[in-house]
Amino acid sequence: MPNNKFLLYRLANYYKLKKEYFKSIKIYQKIIRIYGENDQDLFLYASNLDKVGKWKEAKILFLDLLKKSPNDTYAMNYVSYKLALKNQDLDLALSLIKQALIVDPENGFFLDTLGWVEFKRKNYNKAVFFLEKSVSILPKSSEVLDHLGDCYLMLNRKNEAIFEWKKAIKYETSVNIIKNIQDKIKKNE
Numbered sequence: 001m002p003n004n005k006f007l008l009y010r011l012a013n014y015y016k017l018k019k020e021y022f023k024s025i026k027i028y029q030k031i032i033r034i035y036g037e038n039d040q041d042l043f044l045y046a047s048n049l050d051k052v053g054k055w056k057e058a059k060i061l062f063l064d065l066l067k068k069s070p071n072d073t074y075a076m077n078y079v080s081y082k083l084a085l086k087n088q089d090l091d092l093a094l095s096l097i098k099q100a101l102i103v104d105p106e107n108g109f110f111l112d113t114l115g116w117v118e119f120k121r122k123n124y125n126k127a128v129f130f131l132e133k134s135v136s137i138l139p140k141s142s143e144v145l146d147h148l149g150d151c152y153l154m155l156n157r158k159n160e161a162i163f164e165w166k167k168a169i170k171y172e173t174s175v176n177i178i179k180n181i182q183d184k185i186k187k188n189e
Contacts, residue, residue: 073107
């Protein structure tokens, strides 16, 4: 394995794109060991740990990163969204994503996260507001469209939910996610 930082980054990114996260993790460990810690390396290392099911370890690294860099909006968003997905510590999730949106109020991904946190908190009207705003910024994001459809369903707006899910399918590339969305459509038509 090379010791050139540029080549190590390229190799780590290659493995990440191929979903070979354990190999990517080893390279980020080497980068950190040789060149020391920096925020970007820690973020990439922690996100890869999360992808191999080591969320507890990743969360510790992300929270440490946020202590050192309290304005790292991408780390705030990552942790907030992950907590929402896991339905854990939703107060922290809400606090983090609101902080990120103070810095970058028109970020469609951050708005999606806030919408999803509110969805998990069962505040469906608030969730729809933020998800609709996110869709206006990211109209081809299958994930945001899927989230909006889920939220409409919770408000008994089935036709709108199905409409959003059908749009989501047009932009989704994962066969598994497409199947999940198609199942929701069939169940609610």
